[in-house]
Amino acid sequence: MNTAIHLQNRPTGRPDLSDFKFVEEEKPTPGEGEILLETKYISVDPYLRGRMVDAKSYIPPFELNKPITSGIIAEVKESKHPDFKAGDFVNGMLAWKEFQVSDGKGLTKVDPDQAPLSAYLGILGMTGLTAYFGLTDIGKPKAGETILVTGAAGAVGSVVGQLGKIFECKVVGIAGSDDKIDLITSDFGFDAGINYKTTDDMKAAVEEACPDGIDVFFDNVGGSIFDAVMANTNRGARVVLCGAIADYNKTETPTGPRVNTTLIKNSILMQGFTVGNYQSEFQKGIQKLAGWLKDDKLNYEETIVEGFKNTPQAFLDLFDGKNTGKMVVKI
Template identity: 55%
Template sequence: MDKNKQILLAKRPKGTPDKDTFKFAVKDIIKPRSGEVLIRTLYVSVDPYMRGRMIDAPSYVAPFELNKVIDGGAIGEVVTSESSHFSEGDIVIGGFGWQTYYTAKEDEVRKIDKDIAPISTHLGILGMTGLTAYFGLLEIGKPKEGETVVVSGAAGAVGSVVGQIAKIKGAKVVGIAGTDEKIKYLKEELHFDEAINYKKTEDIKHDLAKACPDGVDVYFDNVGGDISDAVFTLLNKFARVSVCGAISSYNLEKQDVGPRVQTVLIKKSALMQGFTVGDYSERFNEGATKLAQWLNEGKLSYEETMKEGFENIPDAFLDLFRGNNIGKLLVKVAEPSNE
């Protein structure tokens, strides 16, 4: 009989994680009991926030446990159902993470609609990624028509959706990303007004000032660090900074230090607010409905970087910190049986 392959947290990384952060294990598949389903994993999501869970410090989600499966968003297919709510072949989503099989209680997963868009989008633009962009931009950034919105990590899973929603709202959108391919994607595919390759500029402040002649009204921050320092120098009166991520700091071994923001915030009467998508969990239906509508209307597009093979999940995760991927980074673990 088939076995359940798992990827465990082998040790807590100091600095950038590497292959030794993880280890593989093989376990017997647990037969589902009444009220349970056995799921075969199809897609696994790898996300920057998972880096934070690898250390043992208080955060908004509990840290991963050593020698346990790395959990996180995943999509699978029901292969055996002992629940009246699920049938064999149902496609489900849940937080069962980096393993090839999972025996779930029926309330741990939910069915997803296969007809709206490819099922993998439920881990991306129609899932947590899209909802992160939707609520973080609209509830904190609150872009108004004609305002200037700057997005860092702009070609990433969240940033690319943020920029497009800001365009829908009538804002001028400036993206910051780190490869020419990403810049091309932002300008040609997503129709950002301006896009800056921070790795190729000699003076990010200068390039930003040129791209934002009317200053910055909304900054959606995925990266923190020097890039955010530069954006702060351009904030307008009553600017809003939606703090979603700080990937520049996740692998730092020393304290992340930079210019203090207090004086800018006072001078500009500016707001800076951190959030996680879970803060808006009661409104997920609203957000998902709106995102699906925009997707169907052709107002939103998305890109996926799809890696193949369970064994490649750790490397896909490490890719997040190499800055190579465009859009949502996923690993395809298996084919659905009916495709």
């Protein structure tokens, strides 16, 4: 038999375990030109929350009573496809299933000898590429500038901070615990960190940590922290909008200070993006990241949850900040 995880309900506000359903089905058999895949690692990411809403976006919403999909590392168990053999490992957008059949389209082979398999979902996967393209193409950091990163201990934020140091910038991170602040300053090389959960005046805390102002603001969080950081941006600053996890579970449209005047008077560029915008350049990005990783210029953390049945809970834990670095489920 085979197990799949379906989206059973469209959440209102914060998702719950009851929104997911485990479905037993027959283990599939590959036909001609197909491969049988066994899931090894599943990526759980905040953006999946947006796909649970039936609304127009940059990617279609999940269908009810059908499997959720995300980045997955799988092993080829049986092959009737000329380009794959049993024992190959692949990375692709696949269903939350223990076993599944694929025609090979959209799959990329990964080498377990080059890096741990889970790294291809993080530092050498979508999160690493998100950090690289967002910072280099939109942030355009220059040596000596100040970069501020929210969600700094997360999968994307931790890479952004390290890239900032490679580009000879001062880097300040915001995260949600003293342990995470210690991590980003000791392991990831950030110059300073702010624990937003113990800070009463975020605007003042940002000003103290960034006395020369902020030139690049890489935002993964949104909400009131975004407002506090924007108040400390320099003329000509670049604001990279990557995520807004603080608002993902809101049932009403969030409001806050208007940024129009700040953008105008300081000639600030603010741009949102998704990593899919750079799909044609993925190999270039992977080569850059792999080179820095090999040269020990990049470090990465993972929060690995064991067991297929724990995939929904691992996803929910993202909204409580229980992950350090990339959240991955190991099957």
